[in-house]
Amino acid sequence: MSEQSSVSEEERTALEVGTVGWEASFINGRPDHKDLRRIAGIQGLSEEERVYLDQDIENLCAMIDDWAIWESDEKMAPPKVIDHMKSIGLFGLGVPKEYGGKGFSEQAHAAIIKKIASRSFAAGIIPMVINSLGPGKLVYEYGTQKQKDDILPKIASGEYLTCFGATEPNAGSDLFGGMASTGTLKKDNDGALYIHIDNLDKRYITLAPIANLLGVAYMLKDPDNYLGRNQVDVGMTFSLVPRDTKGLIVNKRLRPNGVPFPNGVIQGDVKLSPDGVIGGLETAGQHQRYLQECLAVGRGISLPSSATAALEVSSLAAGAFVGARTQFNRTLKDMEGLEEPLAKLAGFTYMAQAVSSIAAKTVDDGGMPTVSSAIAKNHLVAMMEEGVNDAERVLCGKGVMDGPSNPINRSIRAIPVAHAVEGAYYLTKHLIIGVQGLMRSHKHARHIFTALEEKNMAAMAGHAVPMVAETGYSWLKAMLPSWFHCGGFSDVDPQTRHFYRHINRMSKSMQMATNMSIMHLQKGLMARGRTAGRLGDVMSYMYIAACTLSEYEANGRQKDEHDLLQWSVRFCLYKAEEAFDDFLRNYPNRKTKKFKLADGAEDKVTTPNRILGEIMRASIFPFYQFRSRRWKPNDYLEHRVANTITRPCDIRATLTKDVYRPTDPAAETLAAFDDALEKWTKAAVIIRDVTQQKRDYTAEEQEIVTQARKAQARIVAVDEFEMDVKTLARPALQR
Numbered sequence: 001m002s003e004q005s006s007v008s009e010e011e012r013t014a015l016e017v018g019t020v021g022w023e024a025s026f027i028n029g030r031p032d033h034k035d036l037r038r039i040a041g042i043q044g045l046s047e048e049e050r051v052y053l054d055q056d057i058e059n060l061c062a063m064i065d066d067w068a069i070w071e072s073d074e075k076m077a078p079p080k081v082i083d084h085m086k087s088i089g090l091f092g093l094g095v096p097k098e099y100g101g102k103g104f105s106e107q108a109h110a111a112i113i114k115k116i117a118s119r120s121f122a123a124g125i126i127p128m129v130i131n132s133l134g135p136g137k138l139v140y141e142y143g144t145q146k147q148k149d150d151i152l153p154k155i156a157s158g159e160y161l162t163c164f165g166a167t168e169p170n171a172g173s174d175l176f177g178g179m180a181s182t183g184t185l186k187k188d189n190d191g192a193l194y195i196h197i198d199n200l201d202k203r204y205i206t207l208a209p210i211a212n213l214l215g216v217a218y219m220l221k222d223p224d225n226y227l228g229r230n231q232v233d234v235g236m237t238f239s240l241v242p243r244d245t246k247g248l249i250v251n252k253r254l255r256p257n258g259v260p261f262p263n264g265v266i267q268g269d270v271k272l273s274p275d276g277v278i279g280g281l282e283t284a285g286q287h288q289r290y291l292q293e294c295l296a297v298g299r300g301i302s303l304p305s306s307a308t309a310a311l312e313v314s315s316l317a318a319g320a321f322v323g324a325r326t327q328f329n330r331t332l333k334d335m336e337g338l339e340e341p342l343a344k345l346a347g348f349t350y351m352a353q354a355v356s357s358i359a360a361k362t363v364d365d366g367g368m369p370t371v372s373s374a375i376a377k378n379h380l381v382a383m384m385e386e387g388v389n390d391a392e393r394v395l396c397g398k399g400v401m402d403g404p405s406n407p408i409n410r411s412i413r414a415i416p417v418a419h420a421v422e423g424a425y426y427l428t429k430h431l432i433i434g435v436q437g438l439m440r441s442h443k444h445a446r447h448i449f450t451a452l453e454e455k456n457m458a459a460m461a462g463h464a465v466p467m468v469a470e471t472g473y474s475w476l477k478a479m480l481p482s483w484f485h486c487g488g489f490s491d492v493d494p495q496t497r498h499f500y501r502h503i504n505r506m507s508k509s510m511q512m513a514t515n516m517s518i519m520h521l522q523k524g525l526m527a528r529g530r531t532a533g534r535l536g537d538v539m540s541y542m543y544i545a546a547c548t549l550s551e552y553e554a555n556g557r558q559k560d561e562h563d564l565l566q567w568s569v570r571f572c573l574y575k576a577e578e579a580f581d582d583f584l585r586n587y588p589n590r591k592t593k594k595f596k597l598a599d600g601a602e603d604k605v606t607t608p609n610r611i612l613g614e615i616m617r618a619s620i621f622p623f624y625q626f627r628s629r630r631w632k633p634n635d636y637l638e639h640r641v642a643n644t645i646t647r648p649c650d651i652r653a654t655l656t657k658d659v660y661r662p663t664d665p666a667a668e669t670l671a672a673f674d675d676a677l678e679k680w681t682k683a684a685v686i687i688r689d690v691t692q693q694k695r696d697y698t699a700e701e702q703e704i705v706t707q708a709r710k711a712q713a714r715i716v717a718v719d720e721f722e723m724d725v726k727t728l729a730r731p732a733l734q735r
Contacts, residue, residue, distance in 0.1 A: 018296045018370035021362060023543050024441035029474050029511035031503060033488035033546065040550035042107075042361045049108035056088040057115050061660040066120035067404035075260035076210070077123040086158025091130045094137065099152035110305045110360040114658035117309035121414045124306060125261040129206045130155070132298035134162035135215035135240055135278070142279045142290050151213070151240070163211035165202035165266040166291065172204075172424065176236065176288055181218040183237065183272065185226050193226060193281075195239065195272040200248075202266035204420075209253050209262040212243040216266060217291065220284050227281065235285030239276040246270070256417045293368045300359035300373030303418055307384035308352040309658060310411045313670070314391035315349045316656040317407045318342065319645030320673035321395050324680035324712050331684060333646040336639075341390035343638035346645045347571060348383040349655050350564040351544055354551035355380060371437040375540045378428045381418045388412055403719025405669050433540060434532030435525070438514055441539075445518050467515055474512040478505060478619040493557045496549060499569045503542055506576060509620040510538055513583065516616060520609075521590055528588055528606070537579035545572035560651040563640040567633045574631035580620050587613040648678050665714065676711040683708030 021039075025032040045053065063084060069077055085091065093109050095101020104112075109131060117124035130136065136155045139147050154160040171178035181202070183195040197218055208214065220234040227234065243250060249267040256263050274281045278290070322332040322342060332338055359376045362369050392399035392408050399408050419425040439445050444463040451460035477484070482501035485508065489500035514535060517525050525532055548568045552561060585608065592604040633641070644651045662668035665675035683705045690697055697705065 018293055018368040018440075020371055020441050021367060021369060022546055023371050023375070023437065023539055024443070026503075026507045026539060026542055026546075027438065027441045027510055027514055028443050029470065029508050031488060031507045031542075031546065033492075033500060033503075033550070036358070036546055036550045037492075037553055039361050039365055040358060040547075040554035042364060045105070045108050045111060049104055049111075052088075052102070052104075053108070053111055053115065056090075057112055058660070060084055060088065060090070061115060061119040062662070064116075064120045064123050065404075066122065066410065069120060069122050069260050070410060072260065075255070076262050077120070077126060081123060082126065083158075085127060089156060089158075090127045091158050091161070092136075092152075092156025093127070093131045095140065095152050095156040099140075099148065099156060101152065101156035106301055106360040106363040107357070110301050110356055111658060113302060113305040114309040114312070114356075115660050117306040118313050118659040121306060121310070121411060122260045124309075125206060128302045128306065129164075130162055132302045133164050133206070133294075135164055135213065135238075136162060137294050137298070138164075138215065138238060138278050138290055139240075141294065142283065142287075144280050147240075147278065155213075160213040161207065161211045162213045162215065163205055163207035164215040164217075165205045165208065166217040167204045168201055169203055175217075175291075179217065179219055179236070181216075183218040183220045183239075185220065185222045185224070185234075185274075187224075187226070193274050195220070195274065195277075196270075197272065198269045200266060200268050200270060204254065204256075204263065205266055206261065206263050206421075208250050208264040208266050211250070214241045214243065214248075214250065214266055215239070215278075216241050216272075217287070227284065231285075236288040236291070237284045238278045238287045238290065239272050240278065241266075241270070241272060241276060245272070256420075257413055259414050259417050292370065296368050296370040296373045299377045300363065300369055303421060304352070304356040304359055304376040304380045306418065307380040308349070308356045310384045310414075311345070311349040311352050311387045312656045312659050313407055313411070314388050315345050315645045315652075316659055316670060317673050318345060318391035318394045319652065320677035321398070321715060323646035324673075324676040324708075324715060326712070331680070333642070336635075338394060339635070339638050339642040341394055342642035342645060343567060343633065345387045345390055346641050346655060347564060347567045347633075348387045350561070351548050351568045351572075352380050352383055353655075353658075354548040354568075355544055357551055358547040371433065371440055372543060374428055374432040374437065375543055378425060378433060379540055379544060381415070382425070384411075384418065385415045388415065398716060398718060401718035403721075405672070405715075405717065405719050407669050407673070429536065430529035430533035434529060434534075434536035437536050437539060438532055439526065442514060442518065444515075448518075449523055467519070471512055471515040471519070474508045474515070475616075475619045478508040478512055479622045480505075481624070492549070492553055495562070496552070496565065496569075499545070499549060499573075502573060503545060506538065506542055506573075509580065510535065510542075512619055513580075513616055516612065517587075520612060521588070524590060530586070531583065531588055534579045534583035534586075538576045538583075541572040541576040541579070545569045545576075548572075558651075558654075560644075560649070561654070563637065564644060564651070564655075567637055567641045570631045570633050570637070574633075577621075577631060584613045584617045584620065587616070646677075648681055665711065672711070672714045676708075676715045679704070679708040679711045 022032055022036045063081055064077070072078070089102050092101030093104045093112065095103065097103040113124055113128050116127065136152065139151050143151070151160065155162060166175055168178065168180055170180060181197060181200050183197045185193060186196050187193055200216065200218070202216065215238055217236060217238050220237040221232055222229065222234050223232050241248065247268045247270045250264065253262065253264045277284055278287065319342065322338055325332045355376050359369070359373060362372065388408060388411050392412060395408060398406065402409060444467045447463045448460055451463070482498065482505050485501045485504035487504060489497050492500065517531065517535070521528060545568070548565060552565050555561070587609050588606040589609045593607050594602055594604055597603055645655060659670065661674070662671045665672040686701045686705060690701070
């Protein structure tokens with residue numbers, strides 16, 4: 001028992017770092033809807049932030065040519081774009097004004113990243129990394145006053161381009177357990193301390209090829225006790241390393257799926273000054289917590305914002321294409337077969353906007369969300385993947401042809417990169433959201449495991465006894481229909497109250513299932529990634545639903561959003577019930593069973609525990625529900641939701657509000673899509689009237705239809721290239 005309950009220092013830090021919010025109240029049976037609505041109601045952008053977004057960022061986007069970046073030999077944004085980013089203070093968004101930065105909110109940070117990413121994901125990576133994953137955040141939060149005075153103004157001005165090197169060949173998602181780079185504290189002949197790293201080997205470091213100030217993580221050792229701690233293994237430490245440091249190798253580049261942004265390695269045998277340790281030598285060894293807290297913030301801003309931008313661009317392009325393209329003498333939007341992917345694309349965009357907004361507001365509210373930021377990153381990138389791929393299939397031939405007039409396919413090539421950043425997708429799902437999320441959010445689990453480790457039976461009983469009582473109560477309460485699950489929604493739109501009731505009922509089911517899993521599997525639950533991951537999916541989808549409902553309230557209960565809200569919450573409830581069903585069907589025994597593979601080799605497998613699974617099923621899916629409420633959105637609702645992006649209307653503008661919108665349809669792809677939809681919507685009415693009335697077009701009507709057909713042809717056209725030395729296919733006779 002004690003062996004099962006031992007908790008490593010890395011696990012303990014992971015379970016204690018950062019803050020939890022609505023997700024913790026959901027796991028513990030009482031979702032705090034009011035607090036989430038309070039966060040959703042936090043004031044938006046200031047006037048200064050709005051002007052910066054509408055002027056400086058608009059002008060920056062106008063400079064960026066995404067296709068040229070992808071086709072360039074440098075495979076990155078050109079120097080003039082980076083210089084302009086510096087000149088408008090883009091690298092100091094979060095740096096306080098007293099250090100020369102903008103001092104903007106995380107909401108402004110997210111809005112800026114969305115707009116730039118909607119223009120060019122590749123160009124957006126540069127400010128994204130510097131403002132969230134670069135050393136600047138660490139220096140401001142944990143650096144000495146001298147480090148703040150010396151470094152932050154130079155980051156804000158762009159004099160310092162920064163990157164952060166943590167990942168290694170064997171330290172990716174398992175950053176703390178696999179890190180091999182080791183720094184040894186030594187003294188030179190003059191008695192001055194220095195840190196010697198002879199095996200520095202960092203990989204996948206964004207901006208490393210162009211950064212001139214690099215943050216480096218390593219495991220510090222102090223064999224001669226210079227720190228006076230009587231501790232050889234001091235622990236994870238971060239240092240700031242100038243690019244010109246002797247022995248540093250940063251001139252090798254990696255190519256992440258061909259996406260044109262600078263990514264590379266940090267290697268070498270280097271001697272570092274103790275002055276470069278963030279926070280000074282007295283904080284050495286404590287930096288694992290620093291990194292996790294900063295990752296929690298960055299994980300909730302950067303990638304969710306980029307994913308939201310990709311979904312908005314896809315909604316704009318696919319909706320306009322379907323609304324303006326004709327086949328078989330019909331506009332594509334009148335073909336029912338396209339309604340499902342279009343509704344999903346619009347619904348995913350609506351949910352992504354809500355979750356990314358709540359994520360930024362949570363940080364502005366003082367939170368360091370470890371679990372909810374992982375939910376935002378993983379699920380919004382997954383939505384981006386599915387939504388953008390659906391958009392490509394809707395555009396069909398147009399969608400697969402490379403070139404500047406295709407706004408979709410370059411985002412598709414960036415999807416695997418987004419999944420890999422800040423933790424591999426499946427490990428984030430099963431470990432960070434599932435295992436860490438459940439343990440971090442549960443009000444009893446950590447205390448019970450700590451008490452068992454310390455053999456403090458009284459402390460253990462103080463949490464185990466109420467947990468048993470809560471399990472029995474939640475098992476009974478979850479069996480009751482949703483009408484009995486009130487709380488936290490008396491002041492919301494009456495048309496949405498039934499959703500809150502069902503989320504509350506899911507919360508009781510979640511509390512019961514989590515408690516029973518902890519009591520039965522104990523710390524073994526932390527090794528059951530799929531079991532914990534399925535519970536994590538329930539929590540994730542309910543969090544997304546709650547964010548969507550809260551933003552709906554904060555935005556004034558807009559009537560034209562109601563169909564999108566219905567689709568989104570129903571989708572989340574449907575996916576949560578699917579996850580619960582998988583959890584129950586596969587709920588494991590504590591012990592594994594040996595079996596033989598086809599080639600005779602032995603392996604172990606966890607067999608399902610049918611008894612406990614059915615006991616929990618009786619509560620989660622009581623007999624009167626016939627196993628599921630069938631929450632999946634129906635055809636009628638999907639028809640209405642698909643129409644939100646296939647015609648010019650206010651809700652279409654809401655779903656694409658963060659996109660950079662150029663105005664010249666002859667030169668700009670997104671402008672061409674908007675123009676075609678506007679013109680064809682008017683022309684379609686004229687064509688229908690003329691056909692029904694069997695009359696000729698007036699001169700004015702003929703001009704409208706002619707212009708609409710030209711606009712339609714512009715978005716259907718694909719890019720054509722001359723045959724040259726770069727062309728992959730040459731005429732057969734020349735081969």
